Amino acid sequence: MTDINAANSAPIIDLRTSKQHPARLADRLLPTITRACVAIGLLVLATLVVQVFVEGWPRLSLDVITKFPARKAEMAGARSAFFGTIWVIGFTAALCIPIGVGAAVYMEELADNNRWWNRLIEVNVQNLAAVPSIVYGILGLSFLVRGLGLGQTVIAGALTLTLMVLPTVIIASREAIKAVPSSLRQASIGLGATQLQTIGRVVLPAATPGIATGVILALSRAIGEAAPLILIGGLTYIKFSPTGPSSAFTVLPIQIFNWISRPQEEFRTLAAAAIVVLLGILLVLNSLAIWIRNHARRNA
Amino acid sequence: MSSITVPVAVPSSDLLRDVSSSSVFELRGVNVHYGTHLAVSDVSVDIAEHQITAFIGPSGCGKSTLLRCFNRTNDLIVGATVSGLVRYHGINLYGPDVDAIELRRRIGMVFQKPNPFPKSIFDNVAFGPRVTGMAKRDLNDWVEVCLRRAALWDEVKDKLKQSGLSLSGGQQQRLCIARAIAVRPDVILMDEPCSALDPIATARIEELMIELREEFTIVIVTHNMQQAARISNRTAFFGVDVSEVGVRRGVLIEEGATYDLFTKPRQTRTEEYITGRFG
Numbered sequence: 369m370t371d372i373n374a375a376n377s378a379p380i381i382d383l384r385t386s387k388q389h390p391a392r393l394a395d396r397l398l399p400t401i402t403r404a405c406v407a408i409g410l411l412v413l414a415t416l417v418v419q420v421f422v423e424g425w426p427r428l429s430l431d432v433i434t435k436f437p438a439r440k441a442e443m444a445g446a447r448s449a450f451f452g453t454i455w456v457i458g459f460t461a462a463l464c465i466p467i468g469v470g471a472a473v474y475m476e477e478l479a480d481n482n483r484w485w486n487r488l489i490e491v492n493v494q495n496l497a498a499v500p501s502i503v504y505g506i507l508g509l510s511f512l513v514r515g516l517g518l519g520q521t522v523i524a525g526a527l528t529l530t531l532m533v534l535p536t537v538i539i540a541s542r543e544a545i546k547a548v549p550s551s552l553r554q555a556s557i558g559l560g561a562t563q564l565q566t567i568g569r570v571v572l573p574a575a576t577p578g579i580a581t582g583v584i585l586a587l588s589r590a591i592g593e594a595a596p597l598i599l600i601g602g603l604t605y606i607k608f609s610p611t612g613p614s615s616a617f618t619v620l621p622i623q624i625f626n627w628i629s630r631p632q633e634e635f636r637t638l639a640a641a642a643i644v645v646l647l648g649i650l651l652v653l654n655s656l657a658i659w660i661r662n663h664a665r666r667n668a
Numbered sequence: 669m670s671s672i673t674v675p676v677a678v679p680s681s682d683l684l685r686d687v688s689s690s691s692v693f694e695l696r697g698v699n700v701h702y703g704t705h706l707a708v709s710d711v712s713v714d715i716a717e718h719q720i721t722a723f724i725g726p727s728g729c730g731k732s733t734l735l736r737c738f739n740r741t742n743d744l745i746v747g748a749t750v751s752g753l754v755r756y757h758g759i760n761l762y763g764p765d766v767d768a769i770e771l772r773r774r775i776g777m778v779f780q781k782p783n784p785f786p787k788s789i790f791d792n793v794a795f796g797p798r799v800t801g802m803a804k805r806d807l808n809d810w811v812e813v814c815l816r817r818a819a820l821w822d823e824v825k826d827k828l829k830q831s832g833l834s835l836s837g838g839q840q841q842r843l844c845i846a847r848a849i850a851v852r853p854d855v856i857l858m859d860e861p862c863s864a865l866d867p868i869a870t871a872r873i874e875e876l877m878i879e880l881r882e883e884f885t886i887v888i889v890t891h892n893m894q895q896a897a898r899i900s901n902r903t904a905f906f907g908v909d910v911s912e913v914g915v916r917r918g919v920l921i922e923e924g925a926t927y928d929l930f931t932k933p934r935q936t937r938t939e940e941y942i943t944g945r946f947g
């Protein structure tokens with residue numbers, strides 16, 4: 369029929385991809401480019417891990433954490449630094465979690481953000497997060513070690529690291545608290561809960577996964593810091609483990625730094641083994657964060 | 669017959685007829701401001717005991733705002749101020765010696781979107797009793813009583829430890845009702861409790877509300893006129909007055925027994941709204 373012929377001669381619609389268009393080309397490259405970004409990160413990590421494992425392999429045994437430093441590399445270990453790290457990080461965690469979460473609760477739940485001083489606090493917390501760690505070391509030395517007379521002790525080190533990571537903990541906790549839907553607060557208040565009960569029973573439990581992630585990231589940063597602790601006098605050569613908050617101490621990054629700067633090859637092998645130990649502690653901390661997150665979500 | 673030709677909804681059941689009873693709330697000349705903006709203007713209305721009172725009206729007429737005066741959750745909104753008299757069993761709610769937290773333990777609230785806590789079903793219902801200090805040994809029984817009253821027990825009795833968020837929307841809303849009645853309130857405020865639910869879940873909640881009326885006084889805000897007609901004893905119809913300069917404020921246009929309001933409204937605006945000619 370003529371009608372059909374007429375339909376056939378209608379303008380042709382082309383629905384095939386116009387490959388020449390730059391935006392379409394970019395779209396097709398997107399998976400490749402983003403995969404490459406992931407690969408770079410993973411490759412760097414893998415190279416690092418493989419290299420320290422290979423280098424440290426000859427000395428990788430329990431000796432690293434059971435023997436004290438010694439002049440002869442084959443007799444030396446990082447026992448004092450290993451326990452020093454655990455003491456310092458333990459105190460840092462015990463200090464920065466309550467203070468950081470407390471500050472975040474004030475800023476999110478209680479402060480009237482229309483007041484200029486509360487906005488000023490907010491801006492300055494963000495600024496503090498960007499201050500280089502060495503500056504916290506100077507603060508720790510002048511204010512904690514000398515000013516307060518804490519001396520070159522575990523507690524002075526932990527307080528210095530606490531000051532350093534607090535802004536990070538506060539910012540992460542605030543974000544986590546902010547993400548708790550206000551409908552949950554209304555439900556709690558509507559049931560006759562006080563503000564403290566609402567925060568303690570509803571807001572903080574719901575914010576726990578986010579807070580845990582932030583805290584662990586902050587502690588992971590603190591655990592690898594050498595600079596501020598060298599400044600406040602974390603010693604490089606001590607032959608005893610800390611016995612309490614007022615002990616002298618050293619930590620793994622300082623010990624590693626010290627060994628790497630020695631001329632003997634054996635000490636560098638030992639340093640690589642100590643790095644493996646440090647990575648091991650980081651891995652344990654991160655697993656803990658993931659466990660807390662999953663546990664809190666499961667209860668959610 | 670009145671001038672209404674096609675009523676959209678007419679309450680059918682005799683059960684729902686207004687039975688005169690004493691008032692739980694008396695509002696006299698209540699204004700609510702947000703900052704300098706007058707959101708609700710000069711509302712005087714009584715809320716009758718053991719009745720379901722529905723607040724209907726177009727969006728922005730201030731019915732939810734007014735509802736929040738009954739448990740003083742307006743206090744939590746920065747800049748919101750309430751003036752006029754709100755009396756609860758004769759007590760001035762905004763008087764100096766009224767503790768808002770004590771008040772909220774007597775007045776439950778159910779929200780538009782089901783908002784169970786991210787906790788177990790049991791812990792959701794137990795939340796109110798716990799914050800008000802109920803003894804641990806009584807909790808198990810009481811949670812069961814509340815879940816039964818909210819018509820949810822049979823569906824959840826085997827999974828009390830599971831998250832409240834694992835339930836369907838309608839079940840979540842009934843969980844929120846169970847949670848609200850667990851603090852033994854005498855009033856339950858409901859702010860569009862069914863607007864996020866499908867018709868079947870809505871029907872179950874409506875059935876539940878009619879049962880709960882025996883024990884509680886219920887005030888419900890609803891956009892759904894058929895719902896008001898189906899379940900409420902009394903209806904308050906709100907409207908929006910727009911001034912010459914375009915400032916909008918919510919006003920109470922008419923309040924009365926639901927049957928009367930839907931069949932022989934006294935105000936033209938009410939008639940227009942319920943017949944669908946406006947709003």
